Amino acid sequence: MNIGIVGARKYQDRDSVPLESVIITSSCKGVCTWVRDEAERRGMDVLLFTPDLTNIRAFFEVPKRYYQRNKELIEACDLLYAFLSQEDGFTGGTRFEIEYAVRLGIPVQGHWEGGGSYSMYQYPIPFIEGEKEFSLAWEAFFNTTNLERKGG
Numbered sequence: 001m002n003i004g005i006v007g008a009r010k011y012q013d014r015d016s017v018p019l020e021s022v023i024i025t026s027s028c029k030g031v032c033t034w035v036r037d038e039a040e041r042r043g044m045d046v047l048l049f050t051p052d053l054t055n056i057r058a059f060f061e062v063p064k065r066y067y068q069r070n071k072e073l074i075e076a077c078d079l080l081y082a083f084l085s086q087e088d089g090f091t092g093g094t095r096f097e098i099e100y101a102v103r104l105g106i107p108v109q110g111h112w113e114g115g116g117s118y119s120m121y122q123y124p125i126p127f128i129e130g131e132k133e134f135s136l137a138w139e140a141f142f143n144t145t146n147l148e149r150k151g152g
Helices: 031-041 061-075 092-104 134-144
Strands: 002-007 022-026 046-049 079-084 108-112 117-120
Touching: 002 031, 002 061, 002 092, 022 031, 022 061, 031 046, 046 061, 061 092, 079 092, 092 108
Parallel strands: 002 022, 002 079, 022 046, 079 108
Antiparallel strands: 108 117
């Protein structure tokens, strides 16, 4: 199984990061480098995704290349572990990776620094139109849908 590991650079709880199967990660500081180093120490297979930063002509191309790297990393995963720091929360590249994984139907295990984990797997709901804010998707479902119990 290909296990993706992503996370906030400021996440501090090194002991909570799992190592299983083929590890897919990036070269970012923090969670990603910890996992890569430990997986390599254990002789595990590691697929490392880095952005293509060649032939950049303008500054705005740099973030686009990082987001392209994030997409390719997520597309290679069967399961994604995402680590969110207390300081940064659900933001930036990690947020993008979580949202993209859910959009592709890849299960996500989210872990907040200092405790608290959750599983996400969002199925498309055909009768609700348009994009929903990811973190509020389940609330939007109940707020926009009339769910009445039949027979009692």
